[in-house]
Amino acid sequence: MNYFWKIIKESLIIVLISSLMGLFSGTLLSANQEIFYAIPIILLILPSLNSLTGDISTVLVSRITSALYIGTIPPKVQKSERLKENFFGLLITILLSLIVLIALGYILAITTRIKIFNPFLIIFILLLTVLLLFVIMFISLFISSILLFKRGKDPNNFLIPFITSLADFLTPFFLIVFIIIFI
Amino acid sequence: MEQQESKSKSKIFKETFPSEIISIIGDIFAGIILLLLVLPFKSFPILIIIVPALLSLRGNLSGPFIARTSRDFIIGEFNKSSWVQNTLATFSLAIITGFFIGICSFMMDLFLIRTFILPIEVVILISIISIILTLLISIPSSTLLNYFSFKYGLDPNNTVNPLMTAIDDFFTVICFYITLIMLGVP
Numbered sequence: 001m002n003y004f005w006k007i008i009k010e011s012l013i014i015v016l017i018s019s020l021m022g023l024f025s026g027t028l029l030s031a032n033q034e035i036f037y038a039i040p041i042i043l044l045i046l047p048s049l050n051s052l053t054g055d056i057s058t059v060l061v062s063r064i065t066s067a068l069y070i071g072t073i074p075p076k077v078q079k080s081e082r083l084k085e086n087f088f089g090l091l092i093t094i095l096l097s098l099i100v101l102i103a104l105g106y107i108l109a110i111t112t113r114i115k116i117f118n119p120f121l122i123i124f125i126l127l128l129t130v131l132l133l134f135v136i137m138f139i140s141l142f143i144s145s146i147l148l149f150k151r152g153k154d155p156n157n158f159l160i161p162f163i164t165s166l167a168d169f170l171t172p173f174f175l176i177v178f179i180i181i182f183i
Numbered sequence: 184m185e186q187q188e189s190k191s192k193s194k195i196f197k198e199t200f201p202s203e204i205i206s207i208i209g210d211i212f213a214g215i216i217l218l219l220l221v222l223p224f225k226s227f228p229i230l231i232i233i234v235p236a237l238l239s240l241r242g243n244l245s246g247p248f249i250a251r252t253s254r255d256f257i258i259g260e261f262n263k264s265s266w267v268q269n270t271l272a273t274f275s276l277a278i279i280t281g282f283f284i285g286i287c288s289f290m291m292d293l294f295l296i297r298t299f300i301l302p303i304e305v306v307i308l309i310s311i312i313s314i315i316l317t318l319l320i321s322i323p324s325s326t327l328l329n330y331f332s333f334k335y336g337l338d339p340n341n342t343v344n345p346l347m348t349a350i351d352d353f354f355t356v357i358c359f360y361i362t363l364i365m366l367g368v369p
Contacts, residue, residue, distance in 0.1 A: 022238070023236045093196050
Protein backbone atom coordinates (compact mmCIF):
# COMPACT_ATOMS: atom_id res chain seq x y z
CA MET A 1 0.00 0.00 0.00
CA ASN A 2 2.99 2.36 -0.50
CA TYR A 3 1.38 4.05 -3.50
CA PHE A 4 -1.84 4.62 -1.49
CA TRP A 5 -0.02 6.41 1.38
CA LYS A 6 2.16 8.40 -1.04
CA ILE A 7 -0.96 9.80 -2.74
CA ILE A 8 -2.63 10.62 0.60
CA LYS A 9 0.49 12.33 1.99
CA GLU A 10 1.15 14.39 -1.14
CA SER A 11 -2.46 15.44 -1.72
CA LEU A 12 -4.21 15.91 1.63
CA ILE A 13 -3.00 19.40 2.61
CA ILE A 14 -3.48 20.95 -0.81
CA VAL A 15 -6.96 19.40 -1.19
CA LEU A 16 -8.01 20.81 2.20
CA ILE A 17 -6.59 24.27 1.42
CA SER A 18 -8.37 24.30 -1.94
CA SER A 19 -11.63 23.23 -0.31
CA LEU A 20 -11.26 26.07 2.19
CA MET A 21 -10.80 28.56 -0.66
CA GLY A 22 -13.92 27.08 -2.30
CA LEU A 23 -15.80 27.57 0.96
CA PHE A 24 -14.77 31.24 1.14
CA SER A 25 -16.03 31.63 -2.40
CA GLY A 26 -19.30 29.91 -1.44
CA THR A 27 -19.73 32.16 1.60
CA LEU A 28 -19.21 35.20 -0.63
CA LEU A 29 -21.90 33.90 -3.00
CA SER A 30 -24.24 33.09 -0.13
CA ALA A 31 -23.84 36.56 1.36
CA ASN A 32 -24.84 38.03 -2.02
CA GLN A 33 -27.50 35.44 -2.93
CA GLU A 34 -30.09 38.08 -3.85
CA ILE A 35 -28.06 38.64 -7.06
CA PHE A 36 -28.98 35.12 -8.26
CA TYR A 37 -32.70 35.77 -7.79
CA ALA A 38 -32.48 39.19 -9.50
CA ILE A 39 -30.07 38.18 -12.31
CA PRO A 40 -30.40 34.36 -12.63
CA ILE A 41 -28.12 34.14 -15.67
CA ILE A 42 -25.17 34.85 -13.34
CA LEU A 43 -25.73 31.50 -11.58
CA LEU A 44 -26.14 29.79 -14.96
CA ILE A 45 -22.76 30.89 -16.27
CA LEU A 46 -20.78 31.05 -13.01
CA PRO A 47 -19.40 27.46 -13.10
CA SER A 48 -18.23 27.99 -16.72
CA LEU A 49 -16.70 31.35 -15.91
CA ASN A 50 -14.77 29.85 -12.96
CA SER A 51 -13.54 27.02 -15.17
CA LEU A 52 -12.56 29.36 -17.97
CA THR A 53 -10.35 31.60 -15.84
CA GLY A 54 -8.91 28.58 -14.00
CA ASP A 55 -8.17 26.63 -17.20
CA ILE A 56 -6.52 29.55 -19.02
CA SER A 57 -4.38 30.35 -15.96
CA THR A 58 -3.32 26.69 -15.73
CA VAL A 59 -2.33 26.71 -19.42
CA LEU A 60 -0.39 29.94 -18.80
CA VAL A 61 1.64 28.50 -15.92
CA SER A 62 2.36 25.28 -17.85
CA ARG A 63 3.53 27.26 -20.90
CA ILE A 64 5.68 29.70 -18.89
CA THR A 65 7.25 26.81 -16.95
CA SER A 66 8.08 24.90 -20.16
CA ALA A 67 9.49 28.10 -21.74
CA LEU A 68 11.64 28.75 -18.64
CA TYR A 69 13.03 25.18 -18.70
CA ILE A 70 13.89 25.26 -22.41
CA GLY A 71 15.20 28.84 -22.14
CA THR A 72 12.83 30.63 -24.55
CA ILE A 73 11.74 32.95 -21.72
CA PRO A 74 14.62 34.36 -19.64
CA PRO A 75 14.25 33.89 -15.83
CA LYS A 76 13.83 37.66 -15.35
CA VAL A 77 10.76 39.80 -14.81
CA GLN A 78 10.94 41.50 -18.21
CA LYS A 79 9.08 41.60 -21.54
CA SER A 80 10.02 39.08 -24.21
CA GLU A 81 8.62 38.05 -27.59
CA ARG A 82 7.53 34.64 -26.23
CA LEU A 83 5.77 36.31 -23.30
CA LYS A 84 3.88 38.63 -25.66
CA GLU A 85 2.86 35.65 -27.82
CA ASN A 86 1.50 33.88 -24.73
CA PHE A 87 -0.32 37.00 -23.58
CA PHE A 88 -2.08 37.67 -26.87
CA GLY A 89 -2.66 33.98 -27.72
CA LEU A 90 -4.35 33.33 -24.39
CA LEU A 91 -6.19 36.67 -24.49
CA ILE A 92 -7.73 35.76 -27.86
CA THR A 93 -8.65 32.31 -26.52
CA ILE A 94 -10.28 33.63 -23.35
CA LEU A 95 -12.23 36.33 -25.22
CA LEU A 96 -13.53 33.97 -27.90
CA SER A 97 -14.40 31.37 -25.25
CA LEU A 98 -16.28 34.09 -23.36
CA ILE A 99 -18.25 34.95 -26.52
CA VAL A 100 -19.23 31.27 -26.90
CA LEU A 101 -20.10 31.10 -23.20
CA ILE A 102 -22.30 34.21 -23.35
CA ALA A 103 -24.02 32.99 -26.54
CA LEU A 104 -24.71 29.53 -25.06
CA GLY A 105 -25.81 31.08 -21.78
CA TYR A 106 -28.36 33.36 -23.43
CA ILE A 107 -29.61 30.60 -25.78
CA LEU A 108 -30.20 28.36 -22.74
CA ALA A 109 -31.73 31.23 -20.79
CA ILE A 110 -34.19 31.97 -23.60
CA THR A 111 -35.10 28.31 -24.17
CA THR A 112 -35.67 27.68 -20.46
CA ARG A 113 -37.48 31.04 -20.05
CA ILE A 114 -35.14 32.41 -17.43
CA LYS A 115 -35.59 36.10 -16.58
CA ILE A 116 -33.13 38.16 -18.63
CA PHE A 117 -31.85 41.39 -17.11
CA ASN A 118 -30.28 44.10 -19.37
CA PRO A 119 -28.05 41.79 -21.50
CA PHE A 120 -25.72 44.59 -22.69
CA LEU A 121 -24.86 45.61 -19.15
CA ILE A 122 -24.37 41.98 -18.07
CA ILE A 123 -22.11 41.28 -21.08
CA PHE A 124 -20.11 44.43 -20.27
CA ILE A 125 -19.71 43.29 -16.62
CA LEU A 126 -18.64 39.79 -17.71
CA LEU A 127 -16.13 41.20 -20.18
CA LEU A 128 -14.71 43.57 -17.58
CA THR A 129 -14.45 40.75 -15.00
CA VAL A 130 -12.67 38.38 -17.39
CA LEU A 131 -10.27 41.04 -18.72
CA LEU A 132 -9.34 42.27 -15.24
CA LEU A 133 -8.86 38.71 -13.96
CA PHE A 134 -6.80 37.77 -17.00
CA VAL A 135 -4.43 40.73 -16.55
CA ILE A 136 -4.11 40.16 -12.77
CA MET A 137 -3.54 36.40 -13.17
CA PHE A 138 -1.11 36.88 -16.07
CA ILE A 139 1.10 39.38 -14.22
CA SER A 140 1.00 37.63 -10.83
CA LEU A 141 1.48 34.12 -12.21
CA PHE A 142 4.32 35.24 -14.50
CA ILE A 143 6.18 36.94 -11.62
CA SER A 144 5.51 33.99 -9.25
CA SER A 145 6.74 31.50 -11.88
CA ILE A 146 9.99 33.44 -12.36
CA LEU A 147 10.61 33.74 -8.61
CA LEU A 148 9.92 30.04 -7.99
CA PHE A 149 12.04 28.99 -10.97
CA LYS A 150 14.94 31.14 -9.74
CA ARG A 151 14.78 29.34 -6.39
CA GLY A 152 15.08 26.00 -8.19
CA LYS A 153 11.43 25.00 -7.72
CA ASP A 154 9.02 23.78 -10.40
CA PRO A 155 6.28 26.46 -10.78
CA ASN A 156 3.85 23.74 -12.03
CA ASN A 157 3.90 21.94 -8.68
CA PHE A 158 3.41 25.04 -6.58
CA LEU A 159 1.09 27.22 -8.65
CA ILE A 160 -1.30 24.88 -10.51
CA PRO A 161 -2.99 23.41 -7.39
CA PHE A 162 -3.78 26.93 -6.16
CA ILE A 163 -5.00 28.36 -9.47
CA THR A 164 -8.40 26.59 -9.58
CA SER A 165 -9.21 27.71 -6.04
CA LEU A 166 -7.91 31.23 -6.63
CA ALA A 167 -9.99 31.54 -9.82
CA ASP A 168 -13.02 30.08 -8.00
CA PHE A 169 -12.69 32.84 -5.39
CA LEU A 170 -11.64 35.82 -7.54
CA THR A 171 -14.17 35.28 -10.36
CA PRO A 172 -17.33 35.63 -8.24
CA PHE A 173 -15.60 38.32 -6.15
CA PHE A 174 -15.00 40.65 -9.11
CA LEU A 175 -18.34 39.74 -10.67
CA ILE A 176 -20.18 40.71 -7.48
CA VAL A 177 -18.10 43.90 -7.07
CA PHE A 178 -18.93 45.02 -10.63
CA ILE A 179 -22.61 44.11 -10.26
CA ILE A 180 -22.75 46.21 -7.08
CA ILE A 181 -20.98 49.12 -8.83
CA PHE A 182 -22.94 49.10 -12.10
CA ILE A 183 -26.42 47.79 -11.18
CA MET B 184 9.29 37.60 -37.20
CA GLU B 185 5.78 39.10 -37.13
CA GLN B 186 4.47 36.15 -39.16
CA GLN B 187 6.10 33.69 -36.74
CA GLU B 188 4.57 35.51 -33.77
CA SER B 189 1.13 35.38 -35.38
CA LYS B 190 1.58 31.63 -36.07
CA SER B 191 2.49 31.01 -32.44
CA LYS B 192 -0.58 32.91 -31.21
CA SER B 193 -2.81 30.91 -33.52
CA LYS B 194 -1.15 27.67 -32.31
CA ILE B 195 -1.96 28.58 -28.68
CA PHE B 196 -5.54 29.33 -29.73
CA LYS B 197 -5.94 26.10 -31.78
CA GLU B 198 -4.60 23.91 -28.97
CA THR B 199 -6.59 25.53 -26.17
CA PHE B 200 -9.89 26.68 -27.66
CA PRO B 201 -11.51 23.28 -28.51
CA SER B 202 -10.98 21.87 -25.01
CA GLU B 203 -12.30 25.13 -23.52
CA ILE B 204 -15.50 24.80 -25.55
CA ILE B 205 -16.03 21.22 -24.31
CA SER B 206 -15.44 22.42 -20.75
CA ILE B 207 -17.84 25.38 -21.20
CA ILE B 208 -20.61 23.09 -22.49
CA GLY B 209 -20.32 20.76 -19.47
CA ASP B 210 -20.21 23.68 -17.05
CA ILE B 211 -23.12 25.50 -18.59
CA PHE B 212 -25.27 22.40 -18.03
CA ALA B 213 -24.01 22.37 -14.43
CA GLY B 214 -25.11 26.02 -14.23
CA ILE B 215 -28.59 25.29 -15.57
CA ILE B 216 -29.09 22.53 -12.98
CA LEU B 217 -27.96 24.90 -10.22
CA LEU B 218 -30.34 27.54 -11.46
CA LEU B 219 -33.42 25.43 -12.15
CA LEU B 220 -33.11 22.69 -9.55
CA VAL B 221 -30.95 23.95 -6.65
CA LEU B 222 -31.89 27.66 -6.46
CA PRO B 223 -35.53 26.92 -5.44
CA PHE B 224 -34.41 25.03 -2.29
CA LYS B 225 -35.22 26.84 0.96
CA SER B 226 -31.74 25.96 2.19
CA PHE B 227 -30.07 27.52 -0.90
CA PRO B 228 -28.02 30.03 1.20
CA ILE B 229 -26.14 27.16 2.87
CA LEU B 230 -26.11 24.93 -0.24
CA ILE B 231 -24.34 27.61 -2.28
CA ILE B 232 -21.53 27.66 0.33
CA ILE B 233 -20.86 23.97 -0.43
CA VAL B 234 -21.11 24.08 -4.26
CA PRO B 235 -17.84 25.95 -5.15
CA ALA B 236 -15.86 23.69 -2.78
CA LEU B 237 -17.38 20.60 -4.45
CA LEU B 238 -16.67 21.97 -7.93
CA SER B 239 -13.05 22.73 -6.97
CA LEU B 240 -12.58 19.03 -6.14
CA ARG B 241 -12.63 18.30 -9.87
CA GLY B 242 -9.19 19.91 -10.02
CA ASN B 243 -7.98 18.40 -6.75
CA LEU B 244 -9.36 14.83 -6.67
CA SER B 245 -10.48 13.76 -10.17
CA GLY B 246 -7.77 15.74 -12.00
CA PRO B 247 -4.84 14.13 -10.17
CA PHE B 248 -6.53 10.68 -10.38
CA ILE B 249 -6.79 11.08 -14.17
CA ALA B 250 -3.20 12.38 -14.40
CA ARG B 251 -1.85 9.43 -12.35
CA THR B 252 -3.82 6.90 -14.45
CA SER B 253 -2.62 8.53 -17.73
CA ARG B 254 0.97 8.47 -16.49
CA ASP B 255 0.70 4.79 -15.49
CA PHE B 256 -0.64 3.93 -18.96
CA ILE B 257 2.09 5.96 -20.71
CA ILE B 258 5.03 4.57 -18.70
CA GLY B 259 3.61 1.03 -18.85
CA GLU B 260 2.97 0.70 -15.11
CA PHE B 261 -0.81 0.46 -15.22
CA ASN B 262 -1.94 -2.66 -13.35
CA LYS B 263 -4.73 -3.79 -11.04
CA SER B 264 -2.77 -3.02 -7.85
CA SER B 265 -1.79 0.53 -8.87
CA TRP B 266 -5.36 1.29 -10.01
CA VAL B 267 -6.91 -0.10 -6.80
CA GLN B 268 -4.51 1.91 -4.61
CA ASN B 269 -5.08 5.05 -6.71
CA THR B 270 -8.87 4.56 -6.44
CA LEU B 271 -8.80 3.84 -2.69
CA ALA B 272 -6.60 6.88 -2.05
CA THR B 273 -8.95 9.09 -4.08
CA PHE B 274 -12.03 7.81 -2.18
CA SER B 275 -10.23 8.20 1.19
CA LEU B 276 -9.30 11.79 0.31
CA ALA B 277 -12.90 12.35 -0.82
CA ILE B 278 -14.33 11.20 2.54
CA ILE B 279 -11.85 13.31 4.56
CA THR B 280 -12.48 16.35 2.35
CA GLY B 281 -16.25 15.83 2.37
CA PHE B 282 -16.22 15.78 6.18
CA PHE B 283 -14.04 18.90 6.24
CA ILE B 284 -16.27 20.77 3.75
CA GLY B 285 -19.38 19.76 5.73
CA ILE B 286 -18.02 21.00 9.07
CA CYS B 287 -16.61 24.22 7.61
CA SER B 288 -19.85 24.97 5.68
CA PHE B 289 -21.83 24.56 8.88
CA MET B 290 -19.40 26.91 10.71
CA MET B 291 -19.65 29.50 7.91
CA ASP B 292 -23.43 29.34 8.20
CA LEU B 293 -23.32 29.48 11.99
CA PHE B 294 -21.01 32.51 12.24
CA LEU B 295 -21.48 34.42 8.97
CA ILE B 296 -24.65 33.60 7.03
CA ARG B 297 -26.83 32.62 10.02
CA THR B 298 -29.66 30.72 8.29
CA PHE B 299 -29.61 27.77 10.74
CA ILE B 300 -31.75 25.77 8.28
CA LEU B 301 -29.76 22.52 8.22
CA PRO B 302 -28.28 20.53 11.16
CA ILE B 303 -24.55 19.75 11.08
CA GLU B 304 -24.99 16.02 10.33
CA VAL B 305 -27.08 16.77 7.22
CA VAL B 306 -24.53 19.31 5.93
CA ILE B 307 -21.71 16.77 6.41
CA LEU B 308 -23.74 14.00 4.72
CA ILE B 309 -24.63 16.23 1.74
CA SER B 310 -20.96 16.94 1.17
CA ILE B 311 -19.65 13.37 1.61
CA ILE B 312 -22.43 11.62 -0.38
CA SER B 313 -22.21 14.13 -3.28
CA ILE B 314 -18.45 13.64 -3.63
CA ILE B 315 -18.69 9.84 -3.44
CA LEU B 316 -21.52 9.67 -6.00
CA THR B 317 -19.54 11.92 -8.36
CA LEU B 318 -16.41 9.78 -8.00
CA LEU B 319 -18.46 6.62 -8.67
CA ILE B 320 -19.13 8.07 -12.13
CA SER B 321 -15.84 9.90 -12.65
CA ILE B 322 -13.39 7.10 -11.76
CA PRO B 323 -14.72 4.35 -14.08
CA SER B 324 -15.38 6.76 -16.96
CA SER B 325 -11.96 8.41 -16.77
CA THR B 326 -10.24 5.01 -16.51
CA LEU B 327 -12.11 3.77 -19.60
CA LEU B 328 -11.36 7.00 -21.50
CA ASN B 329 -7.68 6.71 -20.55
CA TYR B 330 -7.63 3.06 -21.65
CA PHE B 331 -9.27 3.71 -25.04
CA SER B 332 -7.17 6.85 -25.69
CA PHE B 333 -4.03 4.88 -25.03
CA LYS B 334 -5.26 1.87 -27.04
CA TYR B 335 -5.98 4.04 -30.11
CA GLY B 336 -2.61 5.85 -29.95
CA LEU B 337 -3.89 9.17 -28.58
CA ASP B 338 -2.13 11.03 -25.75
CA PRO B 339 -4.47 10.59 -22.74
CA ASN B 340 -3.16 13.90 -21.32
CA ASN B 341 -4.64 15.81 -24.26
CA THR B 342 -7.86 13.88 -24.75
CA VAL B 343 -9.12 12.77 -21.34
CA ASN B 344 -8.77 15.97 -19.29
CA PRO B 345 -11.04 18.31 -21.30
CA LEU B 346 -13.73 15.65 -21.60
CA MET B 347 -13.54 14.75 -17.92
CA THR B 348 -13.66 18.43 -16.90
CA ALA B 349 -17.04 18.70 -18.59
CA ILE B 350 -18.28 15.31 -17.28
CA ASP B 351 -17.07 15.96 -13.70
CA ASP B 352 -18.55 19.43 -13.33
CA PHE B 353 -21.88 18.34 -14.78
CA PHE B 354 -22.14 15.21 -12.60
CA THR B 355 -20.93 17.06 -9.48
CA VAL B 356 -24.03 19.24 -9.66
CA ILE B 357 -26.34 16.35 -10.69
CA CYS B 358 -25.05 14.19 -7.79
CA PHE B 359 -25.40 17.15 -5.44
CA TYR B 360 -29.05 17.49 -6.46
CA ILE B 361 -29.67 13.72 -6.12
CA THR B 362 -28.13 13.84 -2.62
CA LEU B 363 -30.44 16.70 -1.62
CA ILE B 364 -33.46 14.69 -2.77
CA MET B 365 -32.19 11.49 -1.04
CA LEU B 366 -31.71 13.32 2.27
CA GLY B 367 -35.00 15.20 2.00
CA VAL B 368 -33.28 18.58 2.31
CA PRO B 369 -35.83 21.44 2.47
